[in-house]
Amino acid sequence: GDSVTQMEGPVTLSEEAFLTINCTYTATGYPSLFWYVQYPGEGLQLLLKATKADDKGSNKGFEATYRKETTSFHLEKGSVQVSDSAVYFCALKVGGGADGLTFGKGTHLIIQP
Amino acid sequence: DAGITQSPRHKVTETGTPVTLRCHQTENHRYMYWYRQDPGHGLRLIHYSYGVKDTDKGEVSDGYSVSRSKTEDFLLTLESATSSQTSVYFCATRGEVDTQYFGPGTRLTVL
Numbered sequence: 001g002d003s004v005t006q007m008e009g010p011v012t013l014s015e016e017a018f019l020t021i022n023c024t025y026t027a028t029g030y031p032s033l034f035w036y037v038q039y040p041g042e043g044l045q046l047l048l049k050a051t052k053a054d055d056k057g058s059n060k061g062f063e064a065t066y067r068k069e070t071t072s073f074h075l076e077k078g079s080v081q082v083s084d085s086a087v088y089f090c091a092l093k094v095g096g097g098a099d100g101l102t103f104g105k106g107t108h109l110i111i112q113p
Numbered sequence: 114d115a116g117i118t119q120s121p122r123h124k125v126t127e128t129g130t131p132v133t134l135r136c137h138q139t140e141n142h143r144y145m146y147w148y149r150q151d152p153g154h155g156l157r158l159i160h161y162s163y164g165v166k167d168t169d170k171g172e173v174s175d176g177y178s179v180s181r182s183k184t185e186d187f188l189l190t191l192e193s194a195t196s197s198q199t200s201v202y203f204c205a206t207r208g209e210v211d212t213q214y215f216g217p218g219t220r221l222t223v224l
Contacts, residue, residue: 098161101156
């Protein structure tokens with residue numbers, strides 16, 4: 001079946017540091033890939049997505065590139081802020097059917113001032 | 114953000130009691146989903162709906178049932194709650210593109 005693997009953390013960085021959160025996947029077909037962010041006490045918000053190989057999703061300074069050859073979708077940000085502290089989920093969806101997303105276990109990111 | 118509300122937001126109940134969680138959306142999205150979030154597991158799909166009265170099981174459907182009598186409402190029922198169903202429950206919706214939008218969640222504690 002489909003699966004998503006990501007580091008669980010917590011990942012602790014200092015403000016203005018460079019961020020990478022790794023995400024790799026296995027899929028039975030050709031997936032769309034997503035990063036969601038969950039701030040404390042809230043639901044998940046879509047951060048960015050990519051639907052085909054070599055697409056780059058970007059939002060709020062975060063970027064991720066769909067790498068089919070390495071089955072990866074790593075999340076990066078050049079300079080993190082305290083407000084980026086949250087849990088980040090990588091997810092995939094194969095095809096346009098009605099079933100839901102397949103999520104990784106989430107990565108807890110802590111940014112220290 | 115899609116207009117998704119969940120009720121109640123918090124609930125404490127006892128083992129063996131029935132519990133119903135409600136999800137309401139104002140976006141007229143066709144697809145609706147129930148997930149549970151547990152430490153070390155991420156989010157796992159419980160049930161989903163692809164139209165009024167059209168539902169199907171997800172990865173962790175045992176002990177849960179759902180109903181969708183109107184486009185805007187999707188109910189999740191625990192017929193007889195167990196401690197293993199203590200979790201945070203999220204509703205999500207999707208229109209015709211592949212992006213899902215999530216509600217604020219319901220924290221359920223089963224004692």
